[in-house]
Amino acid sequence: MCGLFGVSSNWLSKAEIDNAALLGYLSYTRGVDSTGLAFVGKKGKKHRAQYLKEPSPSGVFLHEPETERFLGSGTSNNILLGHTRAATIGKVNKENAQPFWIDPIIGTHNGQVGAFNPLKGEEMSDSYYFYECLASSDLKDTLEYAYLDDLCAYALVWYDFRTSTLNMFRNDKRPLFKMSSHNGTTYWASERWMLEVVDRKSLVAYQPIHMLAEDTLYTQKLGEKHWHSEKIAVPKKYRPAAAAKTYPNNPPWQYEVVDTSKNSDLLLSNLEEKRARAEKEQPEKGENNKSLYLEPEAGTKNLFVLPDVTNKQDVEYYIKAYGNKIYTLDEMKDILFRNRDGCIYCGNQISDVTEKVHWASEEDYVCHDCYTSPDFRQMEAITSSSTKYYESKLAVKPAA
Incomplete structure (x- = not known):
């Protein structure tokens, strides 16, 4: 992005x-x-x-x-x-x-x-x-x-x-x-x-x-x-986006993706690269011991990526879908808990790092309760709140 x-x-x-x-x-x-x-x-x-x-x-x-x-x-x-x-x-x-x-x-x-x-x-x-x-x-x-x-x-x-x-x-x-x-x-x-x-x-x-x-x-x-x-008639020669796509089938790296949301392909591609590099540098004993995976969608075998949600991965890894980045538990705690203003809609801090939050920017999030409330149905609400947040930061000149 x-x-x-x-x-x-x-x-x-x-x-x-x-x-x-x-x-x-x-x-x-x-x-x-x-x-x-x-x-x-x-x-x-x-x-x-x-x-x-x-x-x-x-x-x-x-x-x-x-x-x-x-x-x-x-x-x-x-x-x-x-x-x-x-x-x-x-x-x-x-x-x-x-x-x-x-x-x-x-x-x-x-x-x-x-x-x-x-x-x-x-x-x-x-x-x-x-x-x-x-x-x-x-x-x-x-x-x-x-x-x-x-x-x-x-x-x-x-x-x-x-x-x-x-x-x-x-x-x-x-x-x-x-x-x-x-x-x-x-x-x-x-x-x-x-x-x-x-x-x-x-x-x-x-x-x-x-x-x-x-x-x-x-x-x-x-x-x-x-x-x-x-x-412009764009000549798209690859297989249709709605078709199932299987990633490398050597366990434990098998993914079948039907969801074609805007971030899915890029996120999975980045994960494959990061995972292969991490395993090469720090090989672990046992299958899937330190692997990262996307949680399956309820009732299906498909994997899904929400475009603005943090998903828990394994025991200590998280994917923050805003920016398609992987964080350790400590890094995610740093983003969520230390010197942050809480939910940009209600102002409340989340109480547990495993709670689902929705990201409006690299640092701003909306708690799941606000995001699913009737008053916060439209994504424009996130836009409005984050706009006010960024406007308030414009006068702050970075330290030399």
Whole structure:
């Protein structure tokens, strides 16, 4: 999971750049491994672009003097692209931070494309190789290759110097929202509530926030007000998503997955990698002694992953599905009990680490009682509460 954010305008103002930086702050909930920004502009027939990126969370990156100077110099441009990374494939370093500039494209990606996973010994991420392919081909051909692997999840925002267009595209596995004003200024982000924060603090009237339609290419010519959309026939060659999928059948690592919720494939894939690495480094006697497993769905043989729930794994391991991360018991206790504000809806602390909680962000959770109450049926309630939480944190500058 990564965070995409940014702004496009006929001529970027300081206020618009500040709003995009605010989206960058909020996007730390989507990834803390690296942050990057890129300006794109055009003077006459000549393009200009510059980027800055570091392997650090956005709350640190955006307060760096170099970043402040970079943002302050951007008012003569048309587009600001931003990205926060939660690393899954590839090393955490400056080279794998986004945006990627692979001539003639500069772009950002949220998701995972298994067909572009690096070969053994390579250090770049799948996102890098995806854009490398897109830079030398077109979108349809790139997606045709991407869908040779069923682990294909993406939301994309990129600028193409060949066509002078800003482009956005997503499939059903990753979200992307945008909002536009009548004068052509457009903001985008990976979560709706982030744009709601910008909308509330802005004096400009914006059209309603909406999620981009799946498999639809949105394009905006540089300097123009209007967006154009085109449905792309994506050639999906892998087996249907609803079909049963069996993971390696050497006990105890056998999983049959029918649930195709947005996080299931990625979560199980990450588990396989972590499990194999842990067993290689610390082999244990006895079968399934330290293994991690997903609990079976009641009344079936299927395994399930809820997109925002912590599941207990074995005796001392937990999966926090927000961010697809595995924690030890002590780490989970640290998240749940130490210096936390409790449920973001009722404020009560949970009493037992094994209680089920629903995650609104990397640190914010909602207790199960609130989540299942009639007053808390809509997920917008989580969005509203977490928005207030993040707004209250914006004025806190990280320690040097």
